[in-house]
Amino acid sequence: MKVEIDSFSGFRIYPSKGRLFVRGDSKIFRFSTSKNESLFLQRKNPRKIAWTQVYRRMHKKGITEEVAKKRSRKTVKHQRGIVGADLATIQARRAQTAQVRLAQRTAAIQKAKAEKKAKEEKKEKTKPARAHVASGPKVSKAQMKGSKGGQHLTHGSTELRPRLVRVCSIFGPIGQIKSIDNAAYASLSLRHRFSRYFRLCLFVLHDCEELRRLGCNSSQSLRRRRLGSLSQPLTPAPKFYCVSARRLTRISGLATAYAFSASCTAHIRQPAMDSLIMTAQFRTYVLYSHNIVLEPQDHRSCAMVNFTILAGGYSSFVVSYLFNSDTSALSVLNQSPTGDNPSWITLHPTNKSILYATNENDSGGLQSFTIGPQGILSDPVDTIDTQGGAPAFCAPLAGGQVAVMNYNTGNGMIVPTTPDALHFSVSEAPLITFPAPVSHPHMALQHGDEVFVPDLGADRIWRLVENGSPGDWRIQGLIVQPTGSGPRHIATRGEPVGNMLYVLHELSSTLTQQIVPLPPNGTTPLIANMSILPPTYPSGSDFHAAEILLTEASPSFPKPYIYVSNRNTGNVDPRGDTIAIFEIEPKLKLVQQVYTGLDQIRGMQLGGPEKEFLIAAGVAGDAGTIMLKRVDGGANLQIIAQNTEIAQRSSFVWLD
Numbered sequence: 001m002k003v004e005i006d007s008f009s010g011f012r013i014y015p016s017k018g019r020l021f022v023r024g025d026s027k028i029f030r031f032s033t034s035k036n037e038s039l040f041l042q043r044k045n046p047r048k049i050a051w052t053q054v055y056r057r058m059h060k061k062g063i064t065e066e067v068a069k070k071r072s073r074k075t076v077k078h079q080r081g082i083v084g085a086d087l088a089t090i091q092a093r094r095a096q097t098a099q100v101r102l103a104q105r106t107a108a109i110q111k112a113k114a115e116k117k118a119k120e121e122k123k124e125k126t127k128p129a130r131a132h133v134a135s136g137p138k139v140s141k142a143q144m145k146g147s148k149g150g151q152h153l154t155h156g157s158t159e160l161r162p163r164l165v166r167v168c169s170i171f172g173p174i175g176q177i178k179s180i181d182n183a184a185y186a187s188l189s190l191r192h193r194f195s196r197y198f199r200l201c202l203f204v205l206h207d208c209e210e211l212r213r214l215g216c217n218s219s220q221s222l223r224r225r226r227l228g229s230l231s232q233p234l235t236p237a238p239k240f241y242c243v244s245a246r247r248l249t250r251i252s253g254l255a256t257a258y259a260f261s262a263s264c265t266a267h268i269r270q271p272a273m274d275s276l277i278m279t280a281q282f283r284t285y286v287l288y289s290h291n292i293v294l295e296p297q298d299h300r301s302c303a304m305v306n307f308t309i310l311a312g313g314y315s316s317f318v319v320s321y322l323f324n325s326d327t328s329a330l331s332v333l334n335q336s337p338t339g340d341n342p343s344w345i346t347l348h349p350t351n352k353s354i355l356y357a358t359n360e361n362d363s364g365g366l367q368s369f370t371i372g373p374q375g376i377l378s379d380p381v382d383t384i385d386t387q388g389g390a391p392a393f394c395a396p397l398a399g400g401q402v403a404v405m406n407y408n409t410g411n412g413m414i415v416p417t418t419p420d421a422l423h424f425s426v427s428e429a430p431l432i433t434f435p436a437p438v439s440h441p442h443m444a445l446q447h448g449d450e451v452f453v454p455d456l457g458a459d460r461i462w463r464l465v466e467n468g469s470p471g472d473w474r475i476q477g478l479i480v481q482p483t484g485s486g487p488r489h490i491a492t493r494g495e496p497v498g499n500m501l502y503v504l505h506e507l508s509s510t511l512t513q514q515i516v517p518l519p520p521n522g523t524t525p526l527i528a529n530m531s532i533l534p535p536t537y538p539s540g541s542d543f544h545a546a547e548i549l550l551t552e553a554s555p556s557f558p559k560p561y562i563y564v565s566n567r568n569t570g571n572v573d574p575r576g577d578t579i580a581i582f583e584i585e586p587k588l589k590l591v592q593q594v595y596t597g598l599d600q601i602r603g604m605q606l607g608g609p610e611k612e613f614l615i616a617a618g619v620a621g622d623a624g625t626i627m628l629k630r631v632d633g634g635a636n637l638q639i640i641a642q643n644t645e646i647a648q649r650s651s652f653v654w655l656d
Helices: 034-041 051-058 088-094 099-128 210-211 219-224 254-260 271-278
Strands: 018-020 028-031 152-153 159-160 165-169 170-177 200-203 240-244 306-312 317-324 327-336 346-349 353-358 366-370 382-385 391-397 403-406 410-416 446-447 451-453 460-466 473-480 487-495 502-505 511-513 527-531 548-551 559-564 578-583 589-595 599-607 613-620 625-631 638-642 649-655
Touching: 018 034, 018 051, 028 034, 159 446, 165 446, 254 589, 271 625, 306 599, 306 613, 317 613, 327 625, 346 391, 346 649, 353 391, 366 391, 391 446, 446 487, 451 487, 460 487, 487 548, 527 589, 548 599, 559 599, 589 638, 599 649, 613 649
Parallel strands: none
Antiparallel strands: 018 028, 152 159, 165 170, 200 240, 306 317, 306 649, 317 327, 346 353, 353 366, 366 382, 391 403, 403 410, 446 451, 451 460, 460 473, 487 502, 502 511, 511 527, 548 559, 559 578, 578 589, 599 613, 613 625, 625 638
């Protein structure tokens, strides 16, 4: 027999008795009598009515307590010996002073050094004498400087003529060799050849016999062969090789790259030196030999191929992805536990090892983390209450402040941080309440000395200015938006086009363009008002625009573009939601709708060299996360990778 409990009085309700009440939010309440139902609907507090169970429990009515004496067990610690040391030895070592331990440690180090030296001397004595290796062919000064034609190389009785060869590393093509030196390999010591800081990426070999000996059937497989694990040099010695230090800047800087090639730099021509400087900007260092001359290639080809990306979502963790642009692979590195629902994450503007995340709960929160290797997050360094509900967005501002907006409660705050940027000074940040009958602030964007806050409920963009001290901000005015449009996210452009404001409207699924009005309450007409909806969609679709990304022109992408995401919360399209692409100049123009296979794209982010890649995910469905590549000069997107291990994500940041 199933017995229910009265939602107001706490009394039992037996089968076939009582009343059932279903509220508008689908929550169910049960009442034993009409009296209880009436009191509930009058919003009476059962804690203040003497005959309810909750009142009686609070005042300890009708409860008899039996106090039973508990048997307590006293834990007795016994010190015991361990394997290799008895109790007396352990106690003796514990009683040692710091000076004694230091002396023992020094003696142990000296002993280890002596043993290592003796071992090396013994190895040198037993090492067989090396056969005499003929020196390389003589090279004229013109050839050493990289003149046309280069020099002729010999291998046994076979004459090898230099040719144009493409040097590739794990970072992609770097350049073309125009002249090579037969003594390149011999110019470096064995320690340099197999230094643990370098990955030997490619040997440029000049006859098929050496290729077959290495087991390489094609130049492509040779490029992928890593030789850093070899314990002995190859014989015969290759004519030239390229080494690449992926993170050399974190070890000892560019000077080390020159030091490793000190015997070669005297013969490097200026074009090669310029190429070395060019590649250094992308953390790629090429160790040149005597007369190597590089022809600069597309600078994007020198960029790194592995990117770490963090992704927040409606869960209790942040995911770290690894994207390899060379193999177009997207994989999960790890998951870092956080507070509940870290739906929006963002990086510190200057310190990329600090992450901020909102907790989009009824009682909202803002957290800070430090980022470790492979995107692993520390435990939350600081967590504060945002004094509102469902904070859907946070953004760092200049001057060490973080803006967070509470969507449900129509308020927000701009919180100063301590000098380490990891702790929040909540006492210096008064709550900002937006004066509108319905207010849903959804973003904060710094524009000069102002902070723009689009309000989806009020159809306005609030203009905030600092009120004398960090954290103390006030509303100085607003920018009126079309009625019922629901401005969600915004982007701005400065010079050379002037102050231009682009607004993505969630409720009307439109993208508008206008000049930023003069403060505090200036108005400007809309230059453009464009629909972002796909040309066809299923009946019963319900669209809500979500994210806007603006990219400026670059060498590989000559035009600026805007990318906006559609969210279909109604009848799902089997092709998924779309990303709409707009040209900005000379005027706003829709150029492409890209179907993604995702369900409700809330967050997406551009990254990589020249923002070549775009990562996106849905907050519904199980399509996971996809990586798209900008093609056709940025006018189109192509899906190149997908990972479905984590079904849904809502925001992203690129660490590299």
